[in-house]
Amino acid sequence: MSHHTRSGQGGRADIDLALFGALGDLSQRKLFPALYQLDREGLLDNRTRLLGLARQELDIDGFKAKVEAALKTYVKAEEQDRAALKRFLARLDYRQLDFTSVEGYAAIRDWRQEGLERPMVVYLAVGASLYGDICRHLEASGSLDEASRVVVEKPIGFDLDSSNEINDAIGAVFPESRTYRIDHYLGKETVQNLIAMRFANPLFGTQWNQNHISHVEITVAEQVGIEGRWGYFDQAGQLRDMVQNHLLQLVCLIAMDPPANLDADAIRDEKVKVLKALRPFTDDMLGRDVVRGQYVAGTINGKSVPGYLEEEGANTESHTESFVAMKTGVENWRWAGVPFYLRTGKRMPEKLSQIVIHFRQQPHYIFDPDQRGLAANKLVIRLQPEEGIALEVLTKDSGLDKGMRLRRGPLHLDFNSAFPKSRIPDAYERLLLEVMKGQQYLFVRRDEVEHAWRWCDSLIAAWEDRDEAPRRYPAGSWGPVASIAMITQDGRSWYEDY
Numbered sequence: 001m002s003h004h005t006r007s008g009q010g011g012r013a014d015i016d017l018a019l020f021g022a023l024g025d026l027s028q029r030k031l032f033p034a035l036y037q038l039d040r041e042g043l044l045d046n047r048t049r050l051l052g053l054a055r056q057e058l059d060i061d062g063f064k065a066k067v068e069a070a071l072k073t074y075v076k077a078e079e080q081d082r083a084a085l086k087r088f089l090a091r092l093d094y095r096q097l098d099f100t101s102v103e104g105y106a107a108i109r110d111w112r113q114e115g116l117e118r119p120m121v122v123y124l125a126v127g128a129s130l131y132g133d134i135c136r137h138l139e140a141s142g143s144l145d146e147a148s149r150v151v152v153e154k155p156i157g158f159d160l161d162s163s164n165e166i167n168d169a170i171g172a173v174f175p176e177s178r179t180y181r182i183d184h185y186l187g188k189e190t191v192q193n194l195i196a197m198r199f200a201n202p203l204f205g206t207q208w209n210q211n212h213i214s215h216v217e218i219t220v221a222e223q224v225g226i227e228g229r230w231g232y233f234d235q236a237g238q239l240r241d242m243v244q245n246h247l248l249q250l251v252c253l254i255a256m257d258p259p260a261n262l263d264a265d266a267i268r269d270e271k272v273k274v275l276k277a278l279r280p281f282t283d284d285m286l287g288r289d290v291v292r293g294q295y296v297a298g299t300i301n302g303k304s305v306p307g308y309l310e311e312e313g314a315n316t317e318s319h320t321e322s323f324v325a326m327k328t329g330v331e332n333w334r335w336a337g338v339p340f341y342l343r344t345g346k347r348m349p350e351k352l353s354q355i356v357i358h359f360r361q362q363p364h365y366i367f368d369p370d371q372r373g374l375a376a377n378k379l380v381i382r383l384q385p386e387e388g389i390a391l392e393v394l395t396k397d398s399g400l401d402k403g404m405r406l407r408r409g410p411l412h413l414d415f416n417s418a419f420p421k422s423r424i425p426d427a428y429e430r431l432l433l434e435v436m437k438g439q440q441y442l443f444v445r446r447d448e449v450e451h452a453w454r455w456c457d458s459l460i461a462a463w464e465d466r467d468e469a470p471r472r473y474p475a476g477s478w479g480p481v482a483s484i485a486m487i488t489q490d491g492r493s494w495y496e497d498y
């Protein structure tokens, strides 16, 4: 049986996992908790082993103590289960390793000897500058076989050229069919529901085009600032950090044509077509259709927070954007003339990720002329918090004195109350499980990364030519006033029923 399809006893994931950067932030905060949850849910094969790799000298007990502490911190108290924790810790092993030197990689090859009958997943929870070295050293040390898979984190580069270098280095060792590029937004429950909602419901399937949709809005607002990551973030900015990957993936899932089936490449082929059809930015659009912002000191939930230029390690000259809003479009038959308004920023009043599909009005209006603006449906897809989908519909206002007054109200599917018993898994749980099963549909293919960068690079080049300071916005606000003007100039507004 091929390693690719093997799923182990009872459909459980039967792999060995080697985790590079096992003591880093991502591993401790996200990956170990996700792996623990998979184990607790009975989704890991009894034989599955986890090897932590990091620079620190630690014995196995010291490593287990760190992982246990991370689980106690990052797993909800009611989900901590003594038996599951014991079983999980028993799977762990640890090797100290300098990732840049091939010496020491033999330890991975030796650890593999026990598990050769099942595939090894190599997870690179380290900066992308190390991906090339690690892949080469894994190969040179004989630690890999024809079934080994690699998982890599974002950001894949800083622009198209640097992403090509990184992808070439990975591709020299791992073929595309065994490379899993993470975009954790693809692991979020509601993001996957976009596929189910669009392609399983004829109601939406027939309406999903420029004949029926007037515009699309995507807001990904974060309450956090840059969380001590000045060194990385100031080089990147919100366009590279959030738009190039997460927001463009959301655009793809909203805009793509129906795939022929649910195979990874069928889905990814359709996403690539969307990325290729994104309207490129020209210089004259910059002032009108794009707003860059940077937060200054303000207040969130009654607490004062510093401005971007006062963050730890800041360089006070920086013009890096912590907010971006833009109007773009997908230039094809389905979406011609439908604006896609995107906005994302740090230090906004609340954490909120949502997509709003605005449907067109009826061709002929017969109700109160004062209510004309109300008369259209909106589909609100809430990614976080409180995952759910609401369809805003119009009904008659009740009461004898109301005549035929219209009233807006939601047909609402709140995942937590509709399906109270089902825990909504963290994105990393889903993604890790899919890698273990050898399924690639929730991972980003190389050409998706390339087209996304090509589009972003055109915008960045235009920004660099202008070298304008970003507009200021107070922390705790919804971004620069210009981002509101950008949409009101089209006679629309950002959806505000939060």
Ligand SMILES: NC(=O)C1=CN([C@@H]2O[C@H](COP(=O)(O)OP(=O)(O)OC[C@H]3O[C@@H](n4cnc5c(N)ncnc54)[C@H](OP(=O)(O)O)[C@@H]3O)[C@@H](O)[C@H]2O)C=CC1
Pocket (backbone or CB within 6 Å): 020, 021, 022, 023, 024, 025, 026, 027, 053, 054, 055, 056, 097, 098, 099, 100, 124, 125, 126, 127, 128, 130, 153, 154, 155
């Ligand atoms: N943290 C997050 O929430 C997210 C992270 N990512 C991506 O995930 C990756 C990891 O991020 P994060 O966990 O935050 O980074 P960290 O810096 O916290 O972790 C990286 C780990 O790798 C170790 N390391 C670095 N170089 C070497 C080396 N030469 N030899 C051995 N060990 C080494 C570090 O060890 P030491 O501490 O000793 O230097 C550290 O433990 C990055 O690509 C990041 O962009 C993506 C999305 C979210």
Ligand SMILES: O=C1O[C@H](COP(=O)(O)O)[C@@H](O)[C@H](O)[C@H]1O
Pocket (backbone or CB within 6 Å): 184, 222, 224, 241, 242, 353
């Ligand atoms: O990839 C990243 O995502 C987080 C936001 O993720 P979310 O799941 O909390 O919405 C962002 O804060 C970070 O800067 C970025 O690198």
